[in-house]
Amino acid sequence: MDKKTDEKKLLNEAKEARKNAYVPFSGFTVGAALLTKSGKIYRGCNIESSVMSPSLCAERVALAKAISEGEKDFVAIAIAGALEGETSKEPCYPCGVCRQTLSEHVKLSAFTVITEENGKEITCTLEDLLPNAFIFEK
Ligand code: THU
Numbered sequence: 001m002d003k004k005t006d007e008k009k010l011l012n013e014a015k016e017a018r019k020n021a022y023v024p025f026s027g028f029t030v031g032a033a034l035l036t037k038s039g040k041i042y043r044g045c046n047i048e049s050s051v052m053s054p055s056l057c058a059e060r061v062a063l064a065k066a067i068s069e070g071e072k073d074f075v076a077i078a079i080a081g082a083l084e085g086e087t088s089k090e091p092c093y094p095c096g097v098c099r100q101t102l103s104e105h106v107k108l109s110a111f112t113v114i115t116e117e118n119g120k121e122i123t124c125t126l127e128d129l130l131p132n133a134f135i136f137e138k
Contacts, residue, residue: 007114007121010035010078015088017043017058018080024048025055030081030092032058034066037073042066059098063105074105076112091115091122099130108133 010033018031023046030046044062048055059077066074081092092115094102102111108127115122127133 014078014080021045030058032062033078034062035076078114103133
């Protein structure tokens with residue numbers, strides 16, 4: 001399969017995941033699909049809470065599912081977001097918290113972030129989105 005087909009496939013997984021978003025407060029649904037080196041895909045959607053701070057972004061839900069299943073090698077994440085019932089037209093990039101969280105589990109320059117604008121895929125690396133990332137060293 002070629003690169004464009006793979007990106008489209010991962011974005012479609014993110015769109016499927018979006019359908020499960022629990023967003024009674026913002027009404028903004030996000031789906032994410034995280035691809036592992038072995039080819040497995042972990043989906044996530046955003047899950048909001050009435051007390052706000054425990055709300056979870058789609059990307060971190062997908063990452064937590066994968067990490068908790070023992071996954072360690074990640075290749076890419078696709079993200080689709082839009083208001084409930086609408087198709088995603090604007091790109092949906094990961095928020096700052098998700099960028100930092102993802103950065104601790106991937107090589108920044110080798111991890112691809114995929115989103116789309118008006119039906120066309122956009123790709124960049126996590127390094128593009130999080131230059132000079134905070135690195136914790138003991
Ligand atoms: N959200 C995500 O799930 N991922 C992002 O990258 C940006 C924001 C969620 C959080 C909240 O439930 C809703 O979108 C509106 O901010």
